[in-house]
Amino acid sequence: MNEERVQSAILLAEINHKKEELCSKIFDLVNRYKAPGRVGRENILLMERLSVQVEPRPNDVIWRSCQRRERIGRVLRPAGAVFLVGVVTPVCLQMSYEALFPKKRNVFQQWWDEVCRCSCSRR
Numbered sequence: 001m002n003e004e005r006v007q008s009a010i011l012l013a014e015i016n017h018k019k020e021e022l023c024s025k026i027f028d029l030v031n032r033y034k035a036p037g038r039v040g041r042e043n044i045l046l047m048e049r050l051s052v053q054v055e056p057r058p059n060d061v062i063w064r065s066c067q068r069r070e071r072i073g074r075v076l077r078p079a080g081a082v083f084l085v086g087v088v089t090p091v092c093l094q095m096s097y098e099a100l101f102p103k104k105r106n107v108f109q110q111w112w113d114e115v116c117r118c119s120c121s122r123r
Helices: 002-032 038-054 061-100 107-122
Strands: none
Touching: 002 038, 002 061, 038 061
16 A cells, blocks of 8 residues: 555656646747647647646746636636526527517507608618
């Protein structure tokens, strides 16, 4: 049991070292070269993810911005989903219902529609 803990601690230390190394390599790549399209975007996203998991680098401006973007993204993704489910979906359902089952218009509403059509057609 104790040997397993030692082995897992060694593996975790190695993983953390590799994360630091990978984050530094991606940082150098992003600073030196402008990677085109999807490749550059994927590397920047990976650097943002790693910035939260590596040792803090408070003097590094790019590390701080990556960490900030990752933390904001963690909040905004669920907020966007809640917005879509809570606001957009009911509005779409209401519009679909009104399109399928239109309300009967009373005499005044019909008259007003005619007045609006006539005044619009004169212009």
